[in-house]
Amino acid sequence: MIKQENKWRYKKIIKNVAFCLLCLLVAACCIFPFYWAVVSSLRDSASLFSTELWPSSITLNNYKSVFCDVTFGHSFMNSVVVAFLTTLLTLMVCLLAAYPLARHRFPGRKRVLMIALSVSTLPHVAVLSGLFELIRILDIYNEKSALILSYMIITVPFTLWAMTNFMNSIPKEIEEAAIMDGASKYVILTKVFFPILKPAVVTTGLLAFIAAWNEFLFALTFTLTNQARTVPVSLALFTGASQHELPWGLIMAASVVVTMPLILLVVIFQRRIISGLTTGAVKG
Amino acid sequence: MTSEFVQLKHQMRKSNLYHWLFLTPCLVTLILCAGWPLLRTVYFSFTDATLDNLRGSSFIGVENFISLARDHDWWRAVLNTFVIAFVSVPMETVLGMVIALILHRNFRGRGWMRAVVLIPWTIPTIVSARIWAWMLNDVYGIVNELLLRMSIIVAPVPWIASSSLSIASMIMVDVWKTTPYMALLLLAGLQGLPQDCFEAAEVDSIPFSKSFVKIILPLMKPTIIVAMIFRTLDAVRIFDLVYILSSGNSANATMSVYARKHLVDYTDVGFGSAAATALLFFIAFLSVLYVPFNRRKMQDL
Numbered sequence: 356m357i358k359q360e361n362k363w364r365y366k367k368i369i370k371n372v373a374f375c376l377l378c379l380l381v382a383a384c385c386i387f388p389f390y391w392a393v394v395s396s397l398r399d400s401a402s403l404f405s406t407e408l409w410p411s412s413i414t415l416n417n418y419k420s421v422f423c424d425v426t427f428g429h430s431f432m433n434s435v436v437v438a439f440l441t442t443l444l445t446l447m448v449c450l451l452a453a454y455p456l457a458r459h460r461f462p463g464r465k466r467v468l469m470i471a472l473s474v475s476t477l478p479h480v481a482v483l484s485g486l487f488e489l490i491r492i493l494d495i496y497n498e499k500s501a502l503i504l505s506y507m508i509i510t511v512p513f514t515l516w517a518m519t520n521f522m523n524s525i526p527k528e529i530e531e532a533a534i535m536d537g538a539s540k541y542v543i544l545t546k547v548f549f550p551i552l553k554p555a556v557v558t559t560g561l562l563a564f565i566a567a568w569n570e571f572l573f574a575l576t577f578t579l580t581n582q583a584r585t586v587p588v589s590l591a592l593f594t595g596a597s598q599h600e601l602p603w604g605l606i607m608a609a610s611v612v613v614t615m616p617l618i619l620l621v622v623i624f625q626r627r628i629i630s631g632l633t634t635g636a637v638k639g
Numbered sequence: 640m641t642s643e644f645v646q647l648k649h650q651m652r653k654s655n656l657y658h659w660l661f662l663t664p665c666l667v668t669l670i671l672c673a674g675w676p677l678l679r680t681v682y683f684s685f686t687d688a689t690l691d692n693l694r695g696s697s698f699i700g701v702e703n704f705i706s707l708a709r710d711h712d713w714w715r716a717v718l719n720t721f722v723i724a725f726v727s728v729p730m731e732t733v734l735g736m737v738i739a740l741i742l743h744r745n746f747r748g749r750g751w752m753r754a755v756v757l758i759p760w761t762i763p764t765i766v767s768a769r770i771w772a773w774m775l776n777d778v779y780g781i782v783n784e785l786l787l788r789m790s791i792i793v794a795p796v797p798w799i800a801s802s803s804l805s806i807a808s809m810i811m812v813d814v815w816k817t818t819p820y821m822a823l824l825l826l827a828g829l830q831g832l833p834q835d836c837f838e839a840a841e842v843d844s845i846p847f848s849k850s851f852v853k854i855i856l857p858l859m860k861p862t863i864i865v866a867m868i869f870r871t872l873d874a875v876r877i878f879d880l881v882y883i884l885s886s887g888n889s890a891n892a893t894m895s896v897y898a899r900k901h902l903v904d905y906t907d908v909g910f911g912s913a914a915a916t917a918l919l920f921f922i923a924f925l926s927v928l929y930v931p932f933n934r935r936k937m938q939d940l
Contacts, residue, residue, distance in 0.1 A: 485676025
């Protein structure tokens with residue numbers, strides 16, 4: 356009997372150890388590339404090509420050059436402004452639209468949701484020439500508004516779905532009570548639903564922000580000058596004197612600067628982001 | 640009675656008007672950024688438009704599509720795209736399932752684990768492409784160095800410079816980047832299952848692998864299929880990663896990269912739009928697969 360119990364216990368310990376090792380392996384795979392970027396960015400140019408896993412000497416020179424670089428500063432600000440405005444506009448437009456979609460059954464409702472879903476699967480290159488023409492007509496080429504307009508194709512579909520799903524889960528009684536008090540639809544949306552939905556709005560807004568921050572194709576195509584570029588584009592166009600002399604230390608420092616805010620957001624809002632990602636997307 | 644009926648009808652019409660009023664900004668946005676540009680792209684694909692001369696283009700029928708079909712580079716791009724999509728999505732699904740099962744378990748540090756797993760997904764694609772290009776550098780890269788040290792390889796491998804290996808590298812980076820997302824989709828599926836089937840699966844006498852295959856996998860099938868189709872549609876339009884890692888080498892381009900190159904770099908809007916339309920056609924074809932699953936999803940609404 357005791358023998359049996361011991362055996363059972365050993366088995367359990369082995370299982371737990373194996374599980375821990377698996378976790379460590381997965382975590383290492385996820386973190387290592389970013390860790391390596393941080394390590395490389397802290398090396399001076401002499402030891403850049405060393406492959407010690409732990410840097411023996413640390414220098415912040417690469418970061419100094421990144422922050423002193425006027426172009427990079429411009430791009431960083433552009434990214435912040437574009438991502439922020441895209442998020443704000445997307446949320447406003449989608450909150451309005453999600454109200455009837457979530458709370459009422461009316462003809463054409465499913466069609467609207469289906470359209471949003473199909474837009475989310477469109478290859479972005481397929482709208483490129485049409486958007487280019489539209490941007491020329493509106494005379495906003497090389498401006499932030501061109502980027503905001505084009506980013507909406509990415510952010511609106513999933514935000515609309517997520518907002519509709521979240522709003523769907525609000526109990527009917529709350530809305531009925533507001534109607535009894537004579538509140539108009541707009542008041543119900545802004546004064547009753549919005550406060551309830553705040554956490555969901557923050558989550559979806561974060562996802563929209565990340566999507567806009569990371570966007571590359573439109574930013575590359577619709578901007579021309581250093582003043583108008585966003586961070587991913589300047590990072591992609593960051594080249595040294597020749598292909599073989601890429602300033603890797605500098606590129607890695609810039610990469611870390613660009614990614615740090617996002618990683619902080621994810622670590623802080625990890626639970627919310629996960630719920631937002633899975634609500635806006637597939638649910639078996 | 641009648642007046643009440645009329646009043647009710649009036650109210651309904653008014654509320655219907657409200658619906659469309661609330662929907663208008665969203666619909667206008669979708670038309671402006673997606674619907675109209677899409678129609679124009681399809682139109683341009685039948686013209687000889689160039690970037691400097693969009694307005695004065697003339698209709699040339701299917702000529703662009705004929706030269707597209709004759710272009711060796713295009714078919715290379717089609718092949719590359721499908722190789723990337725059909726190799727990386729199954730790999731992501733398997734790895735994503737493993738991670739989802741880990742995250743589904745209750746253990747100390749699960750919150751940290753979730754945050755850590757999300758990191759590859761959060762890093763902007765351009766940044767991860769650059770980091771991996773650095774790590775896979777044939778002379779100074781850490782990957783070659785580590786593999787040499789462990790004597791898995793005897794000489795440095797040109798991960799990015801060689802065109803066949805380069806596709807493999809792209810797949811690897813894409814898997815690294817998108818597995819977290821897949822894991823979250825599958826995790827949501829796992830959390831939607833009745834929890835007693837996990838308790839049943841934890842009965843000691845049955846090995847986990849068996850209960851996984853017999854109990855969890857059949858229940859997860861719909862989620863897995865939908866997630867895979869969803870990801871395949873996404874993978875077919877891959878651009879950022881390939882743009883950086885192929886560094887202009889047309890042998891490694893995908894359909895999106897090929898289309899943009901002709902559209903913007905060669906300013907041939909007509910031909911580039913034809914390539915983009917062809918890609919659209921492929922995606923539409925794949926989406927047809929999605930429809931039966933989608934119907935079920937729409938029913939829950």
